[in-house]
Amino acid sequence: xxxxxxxxxxxxxxxxxxxxxxxxxxxxxxxxxxxxxxxxxxxxxxxxxxxxxxxxxxxxxxxxxxxxxxxxxxxxxxxxxxxxxxxxxxxxxxxxxxxxxxxxxxxxxxxxxxxxxxxxxxxxxxxxxxxxxxxxxxxxxxxxxxxxxxxxxxxxxxxxxxxxxxxxxxxxxxxxxxxxxxxxxxxxxxxxxxxxxxxxxxxxxxxxxxxxxxxxxxx
Amino acid sequence: xxxxxxxxxxxxxxxxxxxxxxxxxxxxxxxxxxxxxxxxxxxxxxxxxxxxxxxxxxxxxxxxxxxxxxxxxxxxxxxxxxxxxxxxxxxxxxxxxxxxxxxxxxxxxxxxxxxxxxxxxxxxxxxxxxxxxxxxxxxxxxxxxxxxxxxxxxxxxxxxxxxxxxxxxxxxxxxxxxxxxxxxxxxxxxxxxxxxxxxxxxxxxxxxxxxxxxxxxxx
Numbered sequence: 001x002x003x004x005x006x007x008x009x010x011x012x013x014x015x016x017x018x019x020x021x022x023x024x025x026x027x028x029x030x031x032x033x034x035x036x037x038x039x040x041x042x043x044x045x046x047x048x049x050x051x052x053x054x055x056x057x058x059x060x061x062x063x064x065x066x067x068x069x070x071x072x073x074x075x076x077x078x079x080x081x082x083x084x085x086x087x088x089x090x091x092x093x094x095x096x097x098x099x100x101x102x103x104x105x106x107x108x109x110x111x112x113x114x115x116x117x118x119x120x121x122x123x124x125x126x127x128x129x130x131x132x133x134x135x136x137x138x139x140x141x142x143x144x145x146x147x148x149x150x151x152x153x154x155x156x157x158x159x160x161x162x163x164x165x166x167x168x169x170x171x172x173x174x175x176x177x178x179x180x181x182x183x184x185x186x187x188x189x190x191x192x193x194x195x196x197x198x199x200x201x202x203x204x205x206x207x208x209x210x211x212x213x214x215x216x217x218x219x
Numbered sequence: 220x221x222x223x224x225x226x227x228x229x230x231x232x233x234x235x236x237x238x239x240x241x242x243x244x245x246x247x248x249x250x251x252x253x254x255x256x257x258x259x260x261x262x263x264x265x266x267x268x269x270x271x272x273x274x275x276x277x278x279x280x281x282x283x284x285x286x287x288x289x290x291x292x293x294x295x296x297x298x299x300x301x302x303x304x305x306x307x308x309x310x311x312x313x314x315x316x317x318x319x320x321x322x323x324x325x326x327x328x329x330x331x332x333x334x335x336x337x338x339x340x341x342x343x344x345x346x347x348x349x350x351x352x353x354x355x356x357x358x359x360x361x362x363x364x365x366x367x368x369x370x371x372x373x374x375x376x377x378x379x380x381x382x383x384x385x386x387x388x389x390x391x392x393x394x395x396x397x398x399x400x401x402x403x404x405x406x407x408x409x410x411x412x413x414x415x416x417x418x419x420x421x422x423x424x425x426x427x428x429x430x431x432x433x434x435x436x437x438x
Contacts, residue, residue, distance in 0.1 A: 011422055015415035019397065042399075078418045079425035093319045097312035101413075103397070109417055148420065171424045174417065178238065178322070180261075188427060190420040192413065194320070196234035198328055198393065199297045201367065201409040203230055205390045206298035208407060 010051050014078055016041065017051070021071040033064040080107055086148040086174075087141060088114040089161055091121050091131045094176060095152035099126045112144060117157070137161070141168045148172045155179035229270050233297055235260065236270070240290040252283040299326055305367040305393075306360060307333040308380055310340050310350045313395060314371035318345045328367070332359060336376070356380070360387045367391045374398035 020041055024032060034052075038045035052058045055077055058070050075081055088095045091114040098104070099111050114131045116122070121131045132140065141149065149165055151158050151173060158177030165173060165187070172188040175181055181189050239260055243251060253271075257264040271277045271284075274296055278284040294300055307314045310333040317323070318330050333350045335341070340350045351359065360368065368384050370377050370392060377396030384392065384406070391407040394400055400408050 011419055012415075014422065015412070015418040016399075018418065019412075019415070042401075077422065077425075079421035080418065084421060084424075093316035094313075097316040098413075100312045103414055104417060107414065107417070109421075147424065171427075172420050174420055180235075182261075186427065188420055188423040190416050190423070192411070192416055193234070193238075194317075194411065195322055195326065196231075196238070197409055197411055198323060198326070199234040199237065199299065200230055201391050201393055201407055202298035202303060202328075203233065203296065204407040204409070205303075205366065206296075208390075208405065 010054055013043075013051055014074055017048075018071065018074045018078060018080075021067055021074065024067045025071050029067055031064045032067055037065075083108045083110055084147045085144065086111050086150055087137070087146050088126075088129075089116075089134075089137065089149055089151050090153035090157075091116040091118075091124075091126060092152060095150070096126050098150060098152065099129060109148070111150075112146065113140060115140075134161075138164055138168060141165065141170055146170060148174055150174045150176070152176045229273055232262075232270055233293060236267075237290065237293045237297060237299075240286055240293065243286045244290050248286055250283045251286055256284075302327045302329060303366045304363065305330050305369055306356070306365050307345075307348075308335075308353075308356065308368055308370050309372035309376075310335040310337075310343075310345060311371060314369070315345050317369060317371065318348060330369075331363060331365065334359075353380075357383055357387060360384065360389055365389060367393055369393045369395070371395045 017037075020037065034045040034048045037048055041048075052065075055073070058065055058073060086109055088099055088111055091099075095114065099114065105111075111127075111129050113129055114126055115134050115137045116131050117134045119133075122133055124131045140146070146168075147170065149161075149170055149172075151161060153161065155177045156179075158175065158179050158181065162173060162175075162181040162183050166183045170187060172190070173181060173183065175189055175191045176194070178193060178195055180191070183189060236256075239256065253264040253267045256267055260267075274292070277289050277292060305328055307318055307330055310318075314333065318333065324330075330346075330348050332348055333345055334353050334356045335350050336353045338352075341352055343350045359365070365387075366389065368380070368389055368391075370380060372380065374396045377394065377398055377400065381392060381394075381400040381402050385402045389406060391409070392400060392402065394408055394410045395413070397412060397414055399410070402408060
């Protein structure tokens with residue numbers, strides 16, 4: 001099976017499948033049909049079958065899917081069957097909250113160290129990991145063969161740090177800075193732009209309100 | 220001009236335009252062509268013109284766009300010309316980090332209060348807002364006419380709180396819980412599923428590595 005041409009739209013849906021299957025597994029459910037999954041997830045059964053066909057199908061139609069098998073296979077496709085070593089860059093409020101969030105570790109995403117420009121944070125501990133000087137970031141990433149850098153720093157800093165990381169063998173950047181990063185294609189970038197998300201929410205509020213104003217009055 | 224049929228894909232690009240235009244404005248740049256914006260943003264000029272045409276065009280081709288005007292107009296479309304009162308539900312690490320993040324306030328998203336089930340947090344302050352008992356959430360939202368609830372709580376709790384909020388006139392939920400919420404269509408929901416984001420990153424790392432393995436060797 002070739003995953004080469006899977007669209008990012010399908011990829012974006014995989015974590016959601018994984019989440020629902022994890023819940024089903026936790027509830028002790030062994031088999032589920034695409035129809036049942038469809039009702040739970042509010043997507044069409046045909047969409048689910050199409051998505052799964054990209055990855056070889058996973059099960060017989062009519063008989064349904066084996067939950068445990070499907071969960072494990074999707075985990076493999078998502079690369080969750082390995083440990084990813086991570087560093088935090090920027091040990092402020094958001095960064096510290098991410099380090100303290102245990103669900104990442106449970107899925108194999110493990111913070112090994114934090115880095116910050118603030119001298120007063122150096123040597124401090126956050127949930128068992130130590131804050132180092134930013135001067136040590138490059139060496140640390142190289143020596144410890146870190147996979148993912150998590151950037152929780154202002155945008156000007158993020159651009160500089162991304163350039164620095166591009167000189168290492170880091171595999172990915174999880175970017176919370178409010179800026180688009182330009183790095184070589186061997187480095188995967190995933191952005192979490194919280195302000196963008198809040199603006200989409202605000203847009204949808206306004207659209208809904210404008211839609212209500214133009215509706216004929218109902219009694 | 221009607222925004223009714225604007226796709227969520229266009230909407231998702233608007234905050235990014237807004238961000239780039241804000242940067243240009245901060246740098247004192249007054250006019251910009253779609254070609255220049257295209258190069259900065261790594262999207263085609265034709266895409267930019269198409270997107271802007273959904274909202275009436277914003278400017279003359281050839282002569283370029285007025286940065287300040289475009290910035291202000293996109294702000295209006297995004298609903299950033301009003302103040303949005305928000306409450307935080309779940310005053311843990313992530314929630315507290317969001318309250319402390321000043322960029323939201325700068326754009327008119329203002330936290331008024333926090334709510335938590337933990338009795339020891341009651342009465343505590345986070346960046347000037349007070350943590351209240353969860354029992355008071357519904358009354359507070361109704362009396363203070365809160366627009367947006369920000370959910371930073373475990374998924375089982377989030378489902379219950381969403382049901383409770385559906386009994387109020389709240390306009391939107393910004394959901395950080397790892398669950399899909401089902402609320403009436405008058406309540407807009409925007410999800411920030413951090414684990415999903417990290418899984419997409421992990422997927423893209425694996426895809427890149429598998430792609431490298433199957434490439435012919437280069438010297």
